[in-house]
Amino acid sequence: MRTLSGIPASPGRASGRVVRVADAPGEPPAGPAPTDPAAEADRIAPAVGVVAARLEARAATVSGDARDVLEATVAMVTDPALLDNARDLVTGGGRTAARAVYEAAGAFADLLTGMGGYMAERARDIHDVRDRIVAELLGLPAPGVADLDAPCVLVAADLAPADTAGLRPGIALALVTEQGGPTSHTAILARSLGIPAVVGCAGATSLVEGSAVVVDGATGAVEEVAEVLVLTDGAAVAAEWDGVGRTSDGHVVPLLANVGDTPGAEKAAGLRAQGVGLFRTELTFLSAAEEPPVATQQAVYAGVLSAFSGPPAGGGGTTRPVTARTLDAGADKPLPFLTLDGEPNPALGVRGLRVARVPGPGSDVLDRQLATLAAAAAETGAELKVMAPMVATAEEARWFVQRCRAHGIRSAGVMIEVPAAVLTAHEVLAEVDFASVGTNDLAQYLFAADRQSGPVAALNDPWQPALLRLLRLLRLLGEASAATGTPVGVCGEAAADPTLAPVLVGLGMATLSMGAGALAGVGASLAAATLEDCRERATAACAAPDPMAARRAVAELAAKQS
Numbered sequence: 001m002r003t004l005s006g007i008p009a010s011p012g013r014a015s016g017r018v019v020r021v022a023d024a025p026g027e028p029p030a031g032p033a034p035t036d037p038a039a040e041a042d043r044i045a046p047a048v049g050v051v052a053a054r055l056e057a058r059a060a061t062v063s064g065d066a067r068d069v070l071e072a073t074v075a076m077v078t079d080p081a082l083l084d085n086a087r088d089l090v091t092g093g094g095r096t097a098a099r100a101v102y103e104a105a106g107a108f109a110d111l112l113t114g115m116g117g118y119m120a121e122r123a124r125d126i127h128d129v130r131d132r133i134v135a136e137l138l139g140l141p142a143p144g145v146a147d148l149d150a151p152c153v154l155v156a157a158d159l160a161p162a163d164t165a166g167l168r169p170g171i172a173l174a175l176v177t178e179q180g181g182p183t184s185h186t187a188i189l190a191r192s193l194g195i196p197a198v199v200g201c202a203g204a205t206s207l208v209e210g211s212a213v214v215v216d217g218a219t220g221a222v223e224e225v226a227e228v229l230v231l232t233d234g235a236a237v238a239a240e241w242d243g244v245g246r247t248s249d250g251h252v253v254p255l256l257a258n259v260g261d262t263p264g265a266e267k268a269a270g271l272r273a274q275g276v277g278l279f280r281t282e283l284t285f286l287s288a289a290e291e292p293p294v295a296t297q298q299a300v301y302a303g304v305l306s307a308f309s310g311p312p313a314g315g316g317g318t319t320r321p322v323t324a325r326t327l328d329a330g331a332d333k334p335l336p337f338l339t340l341d342g343e344p345n346p347a348l349g350v351r352g353l354r355v356a357r358v359p360g361p362g363s364d365v366l367d368r369q370l371a372t373l374a375a376a377a378a379e380t381g382a383e384l385k386v387m388a389p390m391v392a393t394a395e396e397a398r399w400f401v402q403r404c405r406a407h408g409i410r411s412a413g414v415m416i417e418v419p420a421a422v423l424t425a426h427e428v429l430a431e432v433d434f435a436s437v438g439t440n441d442l443a444q445y446l447f448a449a450d451r452q453s454g455p456v457a458a459l460n461d462p463w464q465p466a467l468l469r470l471l472r473l474l475r476l477l478g479e480a481s482a483a484t485g486t487p488v489g490v491c492g493e494a495a496a497d498p499t500l501a502p503v504l505v506g507l508g509m510a511t512l513s514m515g516a517g518a519l520a521g522v523g524a525s526l527a528a529a530t531l532e533d534c535r536e537r538a539t540a541a542c543a544a545p546d547p548m549a550a551r552r553a554v555a556e557l558a559a560k561q562s
Contacts, residue, residue: 004222005548006176006201007461009187011218011497011521014153014174014196015229020209021156021163024131024143028102033094041090043097044083047136051129052077054142058166063263068283069189073162076129082108098137105130128160148172153215155207164189174215176222178204191496194517198222218499219551241523243272245512251531253505255523256323256513258491262303265322268516269307275320275383277436277513278491279304281369282328291365294372301376309382321383323436323491323513324373325415326366328352328389352390352415353400370407387413387436392420394427401432416488417441422473425480432486436513437477439492446470462494463547472542478508489513498525499554505531506538533561 034040052074059070076082082104089100109126131143144163145154148171158179164186167175175190180199190197196217198204204222207213214223214231245255256277257268265276284292284300301324308320328351350358356366370386377384388400391414404412413434414421419442421428429435439462447459447466459466481488489511490504496514498521504512505526514522529537537554544550 001224001226003224004201004203004207006198006204006220006222007181008216008218008220008463008497009180009199010175010190010195010197011499011518012174012194012196013214013216013218013231015212015214015225015231016151016153016173017228018155018207018209018211018213019148019152020205020207021145021154021159022141022143023157024127025135025138025140028096028098028134028138030099031094031096034090034096037091037094040097041087041100043137044086044090044101044133047097047101047133048077048083050136051132051142054132055162058162062165063267067165067263068260069165070162073125073129073160076125077133098134101133101137102130105133124158125160125162128162145172153213155204157205159186164193167193167195169193169195174198174217176201176204176207176213176215178202188493188515191493192515192517194521218497219548241272241520241527243274243523245274245523245526247502247505247526247529247531247534249530249532251505253509253526254511255519255526256489256491256511257516257519258513259304259516261300262307264516265304265307268519269320271516271519273308273320273516273519275308276304276322276324277489277511279322279324280328281324281326281373285327291368294368297369297372298376298379301373302379305376305380305382305384309380319383321385321411323385323387323413323434326353326369326386326388327355352417353388353396354390357396357399366403367407370404370409374407374409383411384409385411385413385434387415387434389415389438390417390441391415391428392418394424394431397428397431415441415491416477417445419446419473422477425477426483429480429484429486429488434486435477435481435488436491436511437488437509439490439494442492443470461547462497462500463541463550465544465546475507475538475542481508481510487511496522498522499551499558500541501525502529502534502558503538503541503554506534506536529558529561533558536561 055070055074055077059067059074062070085104086100089095089103090097095103105126109123135142144160151171151173153174153176154172155176158177159175172195175195175197177199178201180186187197187199196215198215198217198220201222212225212228214225214229245253254274256275257273258278259265259268259276260280260283268276284297305322308322356363373384373386386404386409391397391400397414400414401412411433413432413436414428415438416422416435417438477488487510490509491513494500495504495512496518501512501522502525512522537557540553540557541550544553
């Protein structure tokens with residue numbers, strides 16, 4: 001029996017039998033040319049319709065992030081430009097329908113890959129769309145995850161987000177992929193569903209169909225075993241969490257949710273989130289060719305705020321704040337009406353708050369967004385906090401707070417995503433009411449490694465040695481927070497790891513915000529440790545020489561402390 005090692009992507013342990021995900025049909029032959037090009041071209045639209053209908057049916061069964069991903073995939077399937085290019089390759093280029101779709105989609109995917117960042121991640125979705133249409137045209141089984149009727153561990157070279165979005169916890173026990181990184185949409189969806197996942201696992205596709213494995217989403221280990229094992233029910237332990245984030249000795253650490261829309265906010269409220277630590281307002285803008293009308297924006301904002309407008313169902317009388325991040329545009333999230341053309345390196349250019357500070361329409365968009373958020377808060381009675389992305393200096397922080405105050409927003413903060421903001425934490429925190437660490441982008445800029453790029457995905461593992469040095473910087477940030485009285489939380493994906501969460505608390509983080517599916521697991525983990533335990537684990541993690549040693553040191557210390 002052997003043990004494979006990959007990148008932890010979603011915490012938890014599961015044991016089950018391997019089910020291999022159906023491979024894509026591969027590259028269709030270039031010929032022969034069709035005898036009736038017009039009739040061959042006419043085959044494309046019906047195939048597209050079949051694929052779109054299947055994805056729409058799957059989207060109707062889910063909500064939140066999963067539904068958003070599936071609906072975005074449907075939009076790609078039915079993109080008129082893709083259909084027109086494919087038809088032209090048949091009628092004017094002598095291609096078969098399958099070959100034409102393959103080439104047209106491939107050209108589009110190559111364009112997105114060249115753009116990098118968020119758009120490069122969308123190239124994976126285009127490949128998935130291409131493969132589904134090609135399979136339909138060739139009369140082959142649809143690639144990806146088939147309908148599952150028994151619990152299993154899914155193993156694949158890679159999983160399309162559209163596949164992950166339709167999975168059912170309890171049937172899909174765990175995910176193991178040979179490719180991908182911990183911040184891909186598939187990994188994020190796995191965390192939101194509460195399914196253990198390991199990505200970037202070399203040799204995963206050599207696992208035999210039907211063989212038994214144990215998957216540890218916290219350590220990245222995938223172990224072959226003789227028989228399926230009965231593991232401790234982590235869900236039962238998490239179910240004991242009382243809905244209040246705190247250590248066993250009473251140190252309060254509110255556990256918040258990351259959301260993007262009303263269904264996601266309602267789900268998070270139902271899972272006992274103590275508020276929203278990251279409301280991604282840009283999701284309202286990303287699919288728009290021009291700035292959405294104020295009424296549209298206010299309806300979206302009010303929907304999210306309404307989910308947290310009163311005390312939790314269990315009582316307690318506490319407020320549940322909603323922290324909205326202002327428009328995070330540019331770089332990997334280009335918007336036609338805002339993004340500057342011709343930037344040599346958009347990831348290091350005008351993105352986040354910088355869009356509102358350069359000459360152009362960005363400043364007006366920010367003012368309208370702040371006014372609309374304030375109006376939505378007044379409409380719902382919810383507690384609103386607003387923070388700006390990509391703040392690097394104290395002067396930028398001061399400028400943003402002044403804009404918020406002008407619109408009557410009483411609680412204004414910043415995202416800490418740039419290493420310079422950590423190094424000048426005393427100055428930055430003195431200007432704001434709160435701050436939130438975006439671990440995903442902070443790691444990306446620390447490593448100079450695109451967090452959506454598979455080849456460098458391992459660099460964004462939150463237990464990497466350089467990221468342990470980042471934890472030391474977070475300790476500095478925590479010390480600065482104590483000196484200024486400004487609370488600092490974490491809203492990156494690192495907060496969703498039940499093993500890492502106590503380390504973050506030990507480094508002085510005041511709140512943790514995560515995908516809603518991780519709340520109970522993190523809550524149970526904190527409830528089993530004292531504040532001093534957390535501090536000791538933070539020290540051990542920062543002293544470790546490599547990622548596995550850090551995980552091992554914290555696990556061994558936790559066992560002694562229990």
